[in-house]
Amino acid sequence: MRPDQLPLLTSLSAPSLSPDGSWAVVSATRPDFDADGYVGQLWRVPTSGEEAPRRITRGFRDTNPQVSPDGRLIAFHRSVPGKPAQLAIVDARGGEPQLVTDATLGVGSFTFSPDGRTLAYVSRMPDAGRYGDVEDITPGQEDPRSFTGNRLQANGIGWYRDRPAQLFTIEVPDLDAEPPVKPVGRAAQHSSQAAEEQDVTAASTPLVPTPSRITEDHTDWSDPAFTPDGRALVATAARHETAEDDLLNDLWLIPLHGGSKDGEHEPQLLTGTGELGLSVDSPVVIGETVFFHGRELGESRRDFVGNHSSVWAVDLRGETAPRRLTDRELTVVSDLIPWSGEVSGKKLGEGVLFTDVHRGTGRLFHVSADGITTPLSDGTEVAHAPAAASRTIVCTITTERSMGELAVLRGDSLQSLTDFSARLRAETTIVEPLELIATAPDGYPVHGWAYLPEGEGPHPVILNIHGGPYSSYGKEFFDEVQVYVEAGYAVVQCNPRGSWGYGSAHGRAIKGDMGNLDMVDILAFLDHATSTHPSMDAERVGIMGGSYGGYMTAWIIAHDHRWKGAIVERGFLDPWSFIGSSDIGWFFPLEYTSYDRSEADRQSPMTHVNQVTTPTLVIHSEQDLRCPLHQALQYYTLLRANGVDAELLVFPGENHELSRSGTPWHRRQRFEKILAFWADTLPVDSR
Numbered sequence: 001m002r003p004d005q006l007p008l009l010t011s012l013s014a015p016s017l018s019p020d021g022s023w024a025v026v027s028a029t030r031p032d033f034d035a036d037g038y039v040g041q042l043w044r045v046p047t048s049g050e051e052a053p054r055r056i057t058r059g060f061r062d063t064n065p066q067v068s069p070d071g072r073l074i075a076f077h078r079s080v081p082g083k084p085a086q087l088a089i090v091d092a093r094g095g096e097p098q099l100v101t102d103a104t105l106g107v108g109s110f111t112f113s114p115d116g117r118t119l120a121y122v123s124r125m126p127d128a129g130r131y132g133d134v135e136d137i138t139p140g141q142e143d144p145r146s147f148t149g150n151r152l153q154a155n156g157i158g159w160y161r162d163r164p165a166q167l168f169t170i171e172v173p174d175l176d177a178e179p180p181v182k183p184v185g186r187a188a189q190h191s192s193q194a195a196e197e198q199d200v201t202a203a204s205t206p207l208v209p210t211p212s213r214i215t216e217d218h219t220d221w222s223d224p225a226f227t228p229d230g231r232a233l234v235a236t237a238a239r240h241e242t243a244e245d246d247l248l249n250d251l252w253l254i255p256l257h258g259g260s261k262d263g264e265h266e267p268q269l270l271t272g273t274g275e276l277g278l279s280v281d282s283p284v285v286i287g288e289t290v291f292f293h294g295r296e297l298g299e300s301r302r303d304f305v306g307n308h309s310s311v312w313a314v315d316l317r318g319e320t321a322p323r324r325l326t327d328r329e330l331t332v333v334s335d336l337i338p339w340s341g342e343v344s345g346k347k348l349g350e351g352v353l354f355t356d357v358h359r360g361t362g363r364l365f366h367v368s369a370d371g372i373t374t375p376l377s378d379g380t381e382v383a384h385a386p387a388a389a390s391r392t393i394v395c396t397i398t399t400e401r402s403m404g405e406l407a408v409l410r411g412d413s414l415q416s417l418t419d420f421s422a423r424l425r426a427e428t429t430i431v432e433p434l435e436l437i438a439t440a441p442d443g444y445p446v447h448g449w450a451y452l453p454e455g456e457g458p459h460p461v462i463l464n465i466h467g468g469p470y471s472s473y474g475k476e477f478f479d480e481v482q483v484y485v486e487a488g489y490a491v492v493q494c495n496p497r498g499s500w501g502y503g504s505a506h507g508r509a510i511k512g513d514m515g516n517l518d519m520v521d522i523l524a525f526l527d528h529a530t531s532t533h534p535s536m537d538a539e540r541v542g543i544m545g546g547s548y549g550g551y552m553t554a555w556i557i558a559h560d561h562r563w564k565g566a567i568v569e570r571g572f573l574d575p576w577s578f579i580g581s582s583d584i585g586w587f588f589p590l591e592y593t594s595y596d597r598s599e600a601d602r603q604s605p606m607t608h609v610n611q612v613t614t615p616t617l618v619i620h621s622e623q624d625l626r627c628p629l630h631q632a633l634q635y636y637t638l639l640r641a642n643g644v645d646a647e648l649l650v651f652p653g654e655n656h657e658l659s660r661s662g663t664p665w666h667r668r669q670r671f672e673k674i675l676a677f678w679a680d681t682l683p684v685d686s687r
Contacts, residue, residue, distance in 0.1 A: 001428040001482040003671035006031045006664055008427060009479055010420040012396045012404035014335065014385035015045075016067045016074075018092070021392030022047060025056070025074055025092075026406050027063040028420055031664035037061070037081060038661070042074065042090075045417050047392050047408050053418050057090065057097060067092065068116040073172065075100075075110060075119060087121060091175050098179065100170060102208050104132060105163060109223060112172075113230040119170050120214070120224040120233055124163040131163055149244030150586040155625040155656045160220070167214040167221045167235060169256065180207055214254060214265050225283045225290075227316065232256055234270065234283045234290055234316075246301035247279050247587065251292060251314065270318045277301050278322065280312070284336045284352055288316045289369050291336050291352045294324065302587045306470065306507030308500060311336065311354060311367050325371040329503045331357040339366065339388035344411050348374055353386040353393065357501040359447060360474040364395060364409065378412050382476045398476035400432045401425055421477070429454075431485045433475065438494070438521075438528030446521045447502070448494025449473065450529045450536070451485050457535035459490040460564075460682045463526050465545030465552045469498035469518065469592075470507050480659070487675050488684035490536045492529045496521030498548075514593055514603045515555045522552065523560065542682045543614075544674075546570045546659060547627060554605035554635065557614040565681030567674060569619040570656055573631040574606035583625040609638045615645040617677045619670065621654035621662075649673055 001008075013027040024047055029040025041062050045053040061079040068075070074092050077085040078099065084106025090097040101107050103123040110121035126133045130142050145159060154160050214233065215221050224235045233256065238249035252267035270290065271280060277299065283292040294312035297303050309332045314322040326332060336352040343366075351368035353376075362384055364377035376393070377383055384404075386395040393409040394417075402421035407414035424430070433449035440446055453459055462484050466473050472495045481491045495501065496518045497509035510518050530538035542565045545553040550571025557566045572578060575589035576597060582588065593600040601607050616639055620632035632648065639646035651670070654662045659670065 021390035458537035467547030
C-alpha cells in the first residue's frame with residue numbers, strides 16, 4: 001500500500017439489525033482527498049447472504065445507524081463539511097432523510113424508546129456567550145474560564161466544562177407528513193407585524209422537532225438507555241462529591257415525566273460505585289436488570305492500570321448491590337447488546353453480547369444475568385460491535401486482508417456478508433503477518449508478529465511499538481505496516497508486558513517501573529524475529545512508535561544504540577510535566593510511574609535524553625491535548641542541544657488522532673515524510 005492509496009481504507013460503524021434479523025444496516029466511511037475529509041453512507045445488508053448489500057443514503061458523511069424497534073425507521077448521524085453531526089431519520093424502505101436536530105454543537109450518542117416514538121440523545125450545551133452561542137463573540141473575545149477541579153479538557157474537544165454533555169429527548173416526526181417550511185418574504189413580514197401588534201416575540205416555524213432537555217447541570221452525561229416501559233432513562237455521570245479527584249462514575253435512573261426545572265427529572269442513584277470503586281458505562285436495561293461495563297479502580301479510586309472492564313449487573317430499582325458477571329481476565333471492550341436464544345445448540349438465557357480482546361483477536365461472548373459466560377465465536381477473526389435480533393447475531397470483523405466487513409454468526413464462525421475491502425486487495429499488495437512467540441531473559445513469553453516484504457532480502461527492519469500502553473496489536477489489517485512493507489521494510493511488532501489481551505497481571509507488570517520489563521520484552525522479541533528469519537537484516541534496524549510507543553522509542557534509544565534512525569511520534573516523554581498539561585495528566589503519569597517526583601523522573605525519557613545518539617524525527621500535532629506539544633518541543637530541543645541529528649515535524653489543526661483520523665492530506669504527508677526519513681537513515685538498497 002502506498003500513501004496515495006488511503007482512500008481505499010473503508011471502515012465500518014457498529015451495525016444495527018431489523019427486528020426479524022433479516023437485514024442489517026451499517027455505515028461505511030473512507031478518507032477522500034478531494035474533500036480532505038471522510039465520506040460515507042449507510043448500507044443495507046441482507047443477512048441471508050443471498051442478496052448484495054445496497055447503499056441507501058447519499059449524504060456527505062452518514063454514520064452510526066440504528067433501526068427503530070418496529071423496523072420502520074433508521075436514525076443516524078448526518079454530517080456536512082464544517083458543521084457538527086446532527087441526528088436524521090429515514091424510512092427503512094427508502095426515501096429522503098429528514099434532519100431532526102439542529103444542536104449548536106451537534107449530537108452524540110442516541111437511542112430509540114421501546115415504542116419507537118421518542119429518541120434520546122446527548123448534546124453539549126455551551127454556556128452563554130461561548131462556542132458560537134452569540135454570533136458576534138469570537139473565541140478570543142469570550143469571558144475568561146475559571147476552574148476549581150481537575151477535569152478540564154479532552155483531546156479532540158478542548159475545554160469542556162463550559163459545554164457540558166446533556167441529555168435530551170425528541171418526539172419522532174411522521175415521515176409521511178408534509179415537511180415544514182420557513183416563512184419568507186411577505187409571510188415572514190406578516191408574522192412579524194402580527195407579533196408586534198400583540199406585543200409578543202414572533203414565533204418562528206420550527207424546521208426540526210423541539211427537544212426536551214432532561215438534565216440541567218454542569219455534569220457530563222453519557223450512554224442513555226430507555227427502561228422497558230419508556231418512562232425513564234438510565235445514563236452515566238460522575239456526580240459524587242469527589243468526582244474531581246477520582247475516576248469513578250455511576251449509573252442514574254432519570255424519570256421522563258414532568259420537566260427538568262421542576263425537579264421531576266431528578267436523577268436517582270442506581271449503583272453507588274463509591275463503595276465498590278467502579279467506573280461504569282454502556283448500560284443496557286433488560287426487564288428489571290441493568291447490565292453495564294464496570295472497571296474496578298481499587299481503594300485509591302484511580303488505579304486504572306491493567307484494570308479493564310467486566311460485565312456487571314444491578315437491579316433497576318437499586319434494591320440490590322451491583323454484581324460482576326464475567327471473569328476479570330476477560331477484556332470487555334464493546335458495547336453490550338441484549339440477546340437471548342439458541343446458537344449452535346446452546347440455549348442462552350436473558351443476557352448480553354460483548355467482545356473480548358484476547359492475544360490479538362476479538363472473541364464474541366454472551367453472559368447471562370446469572371453469570372454464565374458462553375463463547376460464541378472461535379476467535380479466528382477480530383470481532384467488534386455485535387448486534388442481535390430474533391435468531392440472528394451479526395458483528396463487524398477485521399482480518400489480515402480487510403479493514404472491516406459485516407459478518408453473521410453461523411455455528412461458531414463468523415461469515416462475511418460484505419466485501420468493502422475488495423479494491424484494497426485488488427489494487428495493493430497485502431502482506432500477511434507471521435505469528436511469533438519470543439522468550440524474554442526472565443523466561444516470560446512475548447507474543448507478536450513479523451511482516452516480510454517480497455524478495456529474499458536481507459531487508460532492513462522497522463521495530464514498531466504500539467500506544468497505550470494498555471492496548472495491543474492484533475491479527476488485522478494495519479495501514480502503517482502495509483505502507484512500510486510496500487516500501488521494502490520488514491516490520492516487527494509485539495505486545496510486551498503492559499499490553500492488554502493477556503490478563504490483568506500482564507497489563508499491570510510495568511506499573512511503577514516503566515521502561516524495564518516492557519523494554520526487555522520488546523528487544524527480546526526483535527532479537528528473536530531477526531534471528532528466526534534470515535531475510536531480516538539485524539544490522540540495519542530502525543525504531544518508531546506513537547504515544548506510549550513514542551515514550552518507549554525515546555526510552556530505548558537512550559539505552560540501546562543499535563538503531564539507524566528513530567521516529568518519536570506524539571510521545572508521552574516527561575511524566576512530571578505531563579501532570580495538568582495533558583487532558584489525562586492529573587492521574588495518568590502518577591498511576592503509571594509514581595507519585596514521587598524522583599521516581600517519576602527516573603522513568604522519564606526526558607531525564608535520559610542526553611544519552612541519545614540516534615538520528616531522530618519527532619512528529620507531533622499542534623492540537624494534541626493527550627500528549628501536549630510541549631513534550632515534543634522540549635525533547636527535540638534537548639536532542640539538538642546534545643548534538644543529535646534531529647528534526648521536528650508539526651501538523652497544524654490536528655490532535656492526538658492524526659495517524660488514525662486526521663485529515664486525509666495530512667495523513668498522506670505524514671506517511672511521505674516517514675518514508676523519506678527511512679530512505680535517508682535506513683535505505684532499502686543499502687548493503
